[in-house]
Amino acid sequence: LQDKLNAAFAKTLNPSDMTVMDILKIGDRFKGSGSIGLAIQYYESASHRANERDLAYILPRLTSCYRTQGCPQKAIDILTFASKKFGQQMISSALLTSAAAAYCDLGDYVRAKKCCDRAFAQLNGRRESELRAVYGRIKKESHILDE
Numbered sequence: 679l680q681d682k683l684n685a686a687f688a689k690t691l692n693p694s695d696m697t698v699m700d701i702l703k704i705g706d707r708f709k710g711s712g713s714i715g716l717a718i719q720y721y722e723s724a725s726h727r728a729n730e731r732d733l734a735y736i737l738p739r740l741t742s743c744y745r746t747q748g749c750p751q752k753a754i755d756i757l758t759f760a761s762k763k764f765g766q767q768m769i770s771s772a773l774l775t776s777a778a779a780a781y782c783d784l785g786d787y788v789r790a791k792k793c794c795d796r797a798f799a800q801l802n803g804r805r806e807s808e809l810r811a812v813y814g815r816i817k818k819e820s821h822i823l824d825e
Contacts, residue, residue, distance in 0.1 A: 684713040693723045698732050702739075709743060718743045730764060738772035741780065750780035757793075771797040771809070778812045787820035 693701050705720030721740040728736055737760055741753035757777040760768040778793035797809050816822060
């Protein structure tokens with residue numbers, strides 16, 4: 679029912695008349711209510727118009743949605759794209775953590791751990807809850823952290 683309501687609501691909106699932040703907020707609402715396809719549409723729309731600072735907030739959201747839809751490779755592709763196009767300043771701890779989870783989805787725990795370690799370094803040794811969860815998943819599913 680919520681998907682149908684969100685789809686009807688989306689038909690009343692025109693993202694081209696909105697600011698990037700307004701588009702992002704609506705994408706967040708769709709994501710929060712489980713309409714991942716609509717969230718992706720709005721995040722992608724926002725990303726096409728965003729400056730680099732705004733894009734740094736959008737990309738982790740987008741990668742999370744792709745993973746939720748069972749498309750972890752798309753999440754990893756975003757990390758690769760952002761790194762090549764914008765350099766390391768675009769690679770946030772949130773994006774690295776999301777990419778690490780996507781690598782876990784694909785069973786590539788070595789790359790997942792590398793992304794986690796980079797995120798951990800960016801956070802100056804703090805482990806945020808999402809990062810802790812991915813480290814825990816790596817340990818549980820691969821045992822490479824036992825070595």
